Amino acid sequence: MKNSLIIAAREFLERFRSRSFNVMLVLGPLLILAFIYGYIQSKNQGVLSMRVLVADPTGLMDNRIKPIGKEGLSYAFRQEYIDIERFKQGKEFQQYDALVEINEAIFSNKTVKVRYRQTPNVDLKVRMKFEIERRVEECLVSDTLGPQYVGVYSSIKQPLNFHFNDVNDLYNKAEQDVSWLGYSLGYVMIVFLIVFGTNIARSITREKANRISEVLLASVKPFELMMGKILGVLWSSLFQLFCWIVLVGLGLWIFQEVLLEDYFNGYLKGVQMSPEEWRQLGMGGYAQVNEGISLFYNQLNYGFLIPNFILFFLSTYWVYASFFTIIGALSGDDADGQQFILPIWLLFGLSIYAGYNATLYPDSAWTSFFAIFPWTSGMVSMVKVTMGVSLSSYLLMLISWSVSMVVGAMMLVLAGRVFKNGILSYSHKLTLSLLFKWLKR
Amino acid sequence: MIELVDIQKSFQNKLALDGVSFTIPKGKVFGLIGPNGAGKTTLIRILNQILSPSSGSVMVQGMPLTASHVRSFGYLPEERGLYREMTVKNHLIFLAKLRGLSGKEAQANVIHWLKKFGISDWENKRIDALSKGMAQKIQFIAAVVHGPEVIILDEPLSGFDPLNIQLILDEIKTFVQQDKTVVFSTHNMQSVDELCDEVALIHQGKLLANDKVADLRSKHRNGDYKIRFRGNAVAFANALWTGFEIIETKELSENYREAVIRKRADQSFNDVFTFLSGSLSLELIEEQIPSMQDVFVKLIAAHHHEE
Known part of the structure; x- marks a missing residue:
């Protein structure tokens, strides 16, 4: 040896x-x-602007999301459940690039599903997450506790989980x-x-x-x-x-x-945000x-x-x-x-x-x-x-x-x-x- | 003392060694001679446990040959190589360590040998930068750097220039003075004459002869004498009478000749002198002892004749 x-x-x-x-x-x-x-940079590719349809059957968002940036994202609201197949095929939905589903389970499962036709740019994803999350907070806290508690809630809340999926590949098998x-x-x-x-x-x-x-x-x-x-x-x-x-x-x-x-x-492009x-x-x-x-x-x-x-x-x-x-x-x-x-x-x-x-x-x-x-x-x-x-x-x-x-x-x-x-x-x-x-x- | 007992070795269907037995005495130079393909290298590989015999055994001081015996041997194979990308010193230290030396011992021995061969300046040179002669010296040092008691050299002189041949021969003589045993396989019969105490002649896997060099040469004397004389060639021929045969004569100058004669029947050295001294002025009478080259050729020829 x-x-x-x-x-x-x-x-x-x-x-x-x-x-x-x-x-x-x-x-x-x-x-x-x-x-x-x-590979990381390649994941930043994607469309730079999106029209997002928010399916909000309970009316939680009150047809309103406050944008933090001027360009790229715009929202429309429907107070109904929208089936993914309907969104994919329906003529009235073809003008929208993504569907966001906000239902009553959001408070328990902390999950927001975003179905897109074309992959959004990372900036868009971050902004969408930020804007929807803030709106949910506003609606939840100001409606129940009062607007003065929104800040307090923000500091102790748990973030929402956003699931981004292609409408044609819901389980992200290709990814x-x-x-x-x-x-x-x-x-x-x-x-x-x-x-x-x-x-x-x-x-x-x-x-x-x-x-x-x-x-x-x-x-x-x-x-x-x-x-x-x-x-x-x-x-x-x-x-x-x-x-x-x-x-x-x-x-x-x-x-x-x-x-x-x-x-x-x-750091979010075009958006001033505090730490x-x-x-x-x-x-x-x-x-x-x-x-x-x-x-x-x-x-x-x-x-x-x-x-x-x-x-x-x-x-x-x-x-x-x-x-x-x-x-x-x-x-x-x-x-x-x-x-x-x-x-x-x-x-x-x-x-x-x-x-x-x-x-x-x-x-x-x-x-x-x-x-x-x-x-x-x-x-x-x-x-x-x-x-x-x-x-x-x-x-x-x-x-x-x-x-x-x-x-x-x-x-x-x-x-x-x-x-x-x-x-x-x-x-x-x-x-x-x-x-x-x-x-x- | 190393004893080979009835060694047989076959490769597939070919018998390379056929019942070879002899003893290598301690503190002597033992020559292993034979034509190409005789089985010398196979025998040497068996001595180094690179090959194992098909049958028979090798004993060292009465004990069966073991790996620790082999580790104390030095071996310069006929097919020898070096790691071309290593430096001289690292290469020699590596091989010395494989022979069981510690790092310190290996380093000291390598420095000693490089100095002895006058190549200390080359210790940090890569092997591929060396001349062929220099590489051969390194190969020889690699075989002896660990101070072995038994040194086995397979064709150590092949490819060496005359200076390096002398260097190696001198080293072999030094080993013997140190009571080391040298097993020496060669085609160079002159070096066998010069160095070997005893030889084994192998041919076609068989041992044809095993004896002391002096005895072997003596046994194969032809009864030839070289004579140098002043006088008449006719008188020389007459004086020999019928007891001797003239093999050759050579005129060195006027009335000054050299001849080789061969005795017939039971004539002796004294008879030569008696026959010639009366009629010629003798300057030299010398019995012609055959060289190892002559013995080698004679034995091989005799073996073929028998076959």
Whole structure:
């Protein structure tokens, strides 16, 4: 084991000192941050003006909402229930861009549903929320307690929850951003595995090519040498992962404090608002209505997500490492290695498909199969972890993790056999029969 | 003392070593010789536990060979490589640590050897910046940096320039003075003559000969003598009578010749002198002991003849 650690340390340092490793150390987080920033900004798109129809069957709003801005939002009122299909199809409603439903349940469920035909700009969403919320307060408090208590109520009230939905996509199925983010994380995991797995295979092929293997094998057992390589590459991948997490975390903090400060600290275009008024908008204001910010800053539980990402990265790496070791040891030269990478690419392709499947059909039978199949379970687990799992589902994921670890260990024993036989074989013709012969011995 | 007992090794259907047994004495230079593909490298890999024998055993001081024995060996393989992107010093420290040295010991030994070979200035250079000769020195240092008691060198002189060959030969002599055992596989028979105390000749996986170099050469004497004399060539031929055969003669100057003769039947060195001294002015009579090169060729040829 000591020799494996010495070899692992060398492998780690070799990667750490390479230019490409250091470039990716910085470039990777920058690309991720650029993606996050672009994603958040993309959520600011949308129409800049709206005619909003307020369905107020109880007449609570008294056909009046006081606008805080001059442009963009205008309201019309109907004292009746308006079915969403009627709003979608009815000729008399086509002049309106959005329907807001204010019914008697608002005091108990604190929920306001906004159905729009075209996604509103974030500014509009914030203003709509602010204006409707204030009007509700006015109506509620001044009618029951008197106008002098509106200010007091504002300071102690709980904000309303606004649900913005497309009239054609009421359940926001197309915007299951969290699960797609999980898919993206799984994708990042696969990219890491490809990059670092290929490193294992190339390292073995290179040592065979420059004939240092025999020097090493006089001091270490083949299995120790193989484990040293796998551990060294794992360390470098974990180090890079750790740096990425720290840098992305730092970047998100800088976004919050500098680049996206307005979203967090309050500022509404064209509207003069006191900090107190802004506070009344509820937690985060903009951050609540920009799905991008909401996703990255409110919805994700990083404390759960990051340890699980590392956990499932480890099991998936463990399963794939043996494959790359076998390829490296089998190869007579670099061209051989390229040829035998293909089956691994197919498995990676399957893994990516499994993640896609889990995103769209999280509870399907295929997803259940992919969740336990060692070569795809890491990807599926990432999607599930990001979406949020129940305790029983999480326990099942841990069982699939254990299965992957056991299968990985068994694969490593087979890889050890191929490695032992292949490491001193140079310029041989690679055949399947040779592979089976080496696997037997 | 390392003892190889009835070593057999086969690869798939090919028998690479067929019942090879011999003993490597402690504190001597042991030559492992044989033509290409004879099985020398396979045998050396078995000694280093890189390969395990199909049957037979290796004993060290009467005990079966273990990993800890192997760790105390030094090994310079025929197929030797270096990590091109590492620095000289880091590379050697890395290999020394794999041989069980602590970081401090490794560092001290590496500095010692670099100084000894006069390449201290190169310690922080990358391997890929070294000349071939320099890289070969590093490879040799890597084999001995941990102070092994048994040093196994597979074709250590191949590709070396004459200066580096001398450097390596001198080091080998120093090891023997320190009572270390050197196992030395080579095609260079001149170096076997110069260095080896004992040899094993392997051919087609079989042991053809195992003896002390001096004894092996002596056993394969042809009864040839080199003679240098002043006098008439006819008188020389007459004087030899029928007891000797003239193999070759060479006129060095007028009436000054050198010849090689081979004895027939039971003639002795004294007979040569007796026959010639009366009629010629003798300057040199020297028995021609065959070189290891001659012995090597003779044994291989004899083996083929038998087959």
